Amino acid sequence: MTIEKILDGTRLTVAIAGRLDTTTAPQLEAELKQSYDGTEKLVLDFAALEYLSSAGLRVLLAAQKVMNKQGEMVIRNVNETINEIFEVTGFVDILTIE
Amino acid sequence: MIKISHLKKEYPSATPLRDVNVEIHKGDVISIIGPSGTGKSTLIRCINMLETPTAGEIWVDGECITDKKCNINKIRQKMGMVFQSFNLFNHMNVIENIMAAPVDLLGKSKQEAYDKGIELLRTVGLADKAFNYPDVLSGGQKQRVAIARTLAMEPEIILLDEPTSALDPTMVGEVQAVIKDLAKKGLTLMIVTHEMRFAREIANRVFYMDDGGVYEDGTPEQIFDNPQRERTIRFIKHLKVFEKLITSKDFDFIGFNTELEEFGRRNQVPQKTIYRGGSVFEELVMQCLLPNLEKEFHLNIAFEYAQGTETLSMSLKYDGAHFDVRNTPNIVSLAIAENASESIEYTEMDADGFTNLVSVKIK
CATH class of the missing domain: 3.30.565.10 (Histidine kinase-like ATPase, C-terminal domain)
Structure with a gap:
């Protein structure tokens, strides 16, 4: 997994590529924790995300909770396979997917 | 007829046979199948002592052939072996190849061995090649000569080690047809083969070899249509x-x-x-x-x-x-x-x- 961050004022875009799974989810969690300060809009770009597991979902859920308090979070460019995961787990109702 | 108990064969780098226990009855036609390296050839090479077992016993007609005192040459006369690579003598013509052992080992007269040899060549469809040398024959013809040569020793048991795997696909059929004829004659046959259809058609028993021994033993219907054990199912x-x-x-x-x-x-x-x-x-x-x-x-x-x-x-x-x-x-x-x-x-x-x-x- 690779993580790319672009900060534009209070808007942070995080592009995640590869696999977000049991081994890589803690990496994303750590990256996000460092970035919450001052962020009002968090955009997660999943264009290059190939795989998502429940371990990744947990990180997304935690991020959503943080951003609910200080602004908003959206997920962009979700492919069909990843979207299926959001649907079967009910995460479509919790996350904002554009 | 053949009883194998606790047979083990160990090489420095591998142990293809860990514990083989099996009985072979007169008239059995047994196909031996299984993945590479599971000791199929090793098993039949142990049965005629081309390989010396590391442990265990093999009994043939009541004689323990793994016993050092056993006269293995006498036992070997009961057993013919057909190899993947034919093993004909290239400096002898076809009929000489067939006559050599009956004359030298069975003490038959040359005339007797010749007559029998021609008769056997007829049964494998090669009487017209009696005076040709092996190197002008096709692979399929060489293997049929090798089978005739084995039969000339009037064996009770024939062990065939992948008899068609060195052949061009067009010649497999003619050799298989000859082996099927042998099966009908009531000889006891053990055939190591990778050709599943042939293994099924010819045999009354199938040994599936894996995991250091005869992993599953059954009729062709049992092994091919209704295998019971995990590795057999995977293989089939x-x-x-x-x-x-x-x-x-x-x-x-x-x-x-x-x-x-x-x-x-x-x-x-x-x-x-x-x-x-x-x-x-x-x-x-x-x-x-x-x-x-x-x-x-x-x-x-x-x-x-x-x-x-x-x-x-x-x-x-x-x-x-x-x-x-x-x-x-x-x-x-x-x-x-x-x-x-x-x-x-x-x-x-x-x-x-x-x-x-x-x-x-x-x-």
């Missing part, structure tokens, strides 16, 4: 298997995924299918099972891909207390796993030290 159904034993919660998950993907590529498993397999593995094993297992545990995971039906399945066997993974409180992981599966089944088991079995059919 052309199952491709990726198997791992996990004994630590810190096992190499990244390496496992890489190997699983490589397994998928090698066996033409559709990418989406292998993706789902990996997803089910991660959710059920990494998220639901591992946190629940005791400190010391054994978890065997096997992905099986049936190329015939293009279906991927995953089985998990683990020890410790009975735990139906479907009762996990982790409903998110279970939802993902269920979505990627046709079915997830759980059974309590008690075999090889495992107490739980989860069988998953991947979508």
Whole structure:
């Protein structure tokens, strides 16, 4: 997994590529924790995300909770396979997917 | 007729036969099948002592041939051997090849050996080649001569070690036809072969060899239509298997995924299918099972891909207390796993030290 961050004022875009799974989810969690300060809009770009597991979902859920308090979070460019995961787990109702 | 007990054959680098126990009756026609390196050829080479067994006993007609005092040459006269590579004498013509042993070893007159030789060449359809030298014959013809030569010694048992595997495909049929004739004559035959249709048609018994011995022994119908044991089923159904034993919660998950993907590529498993397999593995094993297992545990995971039906399945066997993974409180992981599966089944088991079995059919 690779993580790319672009900060534009209070808007942070995080592009995640590869696999977000049991081994890589803690990496994303750590990256996000460092970035919450001052962020009002968090955009997660999943264009290059190939795989998502429940371990990744947990990180997304935690991020959503943080951003609910200080602004908003959206997920962009979700492919069909990843979207299926959001649907079967009910995460479509919790996350904002554009 | 032949009784083999606790036969073991060990080489410095491998032990193809660990413990073979089997009885062969007069008139049996036995096809010996199984993956490469499982001791099929070693077994028949031990039966006529071309290989000396490391341990165990082989009895032929009441005589223990593994006993050092046994006159093996006398026993060998009862047993003919047909090799993959024909092993004809190239400096002798066809009829001389056939006559040599009966004259030298059975003490037959040249006329007698010649008459018998011509008769045998007729039965294998090669009487007109009696005075040709082997190097002008095709592979199929050479093998038929080799069979005639074996028959000239009037053996009671014929051992055939992959008799058609060195042949051009167009010649396999003619040699198989000759072997089928032998089977009808009531000779006892043991044939190592990779040709499954032939193995099935010719035999009244099939030995499936694996795991250091005769893993499953049955009629052709039993072995080919209704195999009972795991490895036989895999072999017969052309199952491709990726198997791992996990004994630590810190096992190499990244390496496992890489190997699983490589397994998928090698066996033409559709990418989406292998993706789902990996997803089910991660959710059920990494998220639901591992946190629940005791400190010391054994978890065997096997992905099986049936190329015939293009279906991927995953089985998990683990020890410790009975735990139906479907009762996990982790409903998110279970939802993902269920979505990627046709079915997830759980059974309590008690075999090889495992107490739980989860069988998953991947979508």
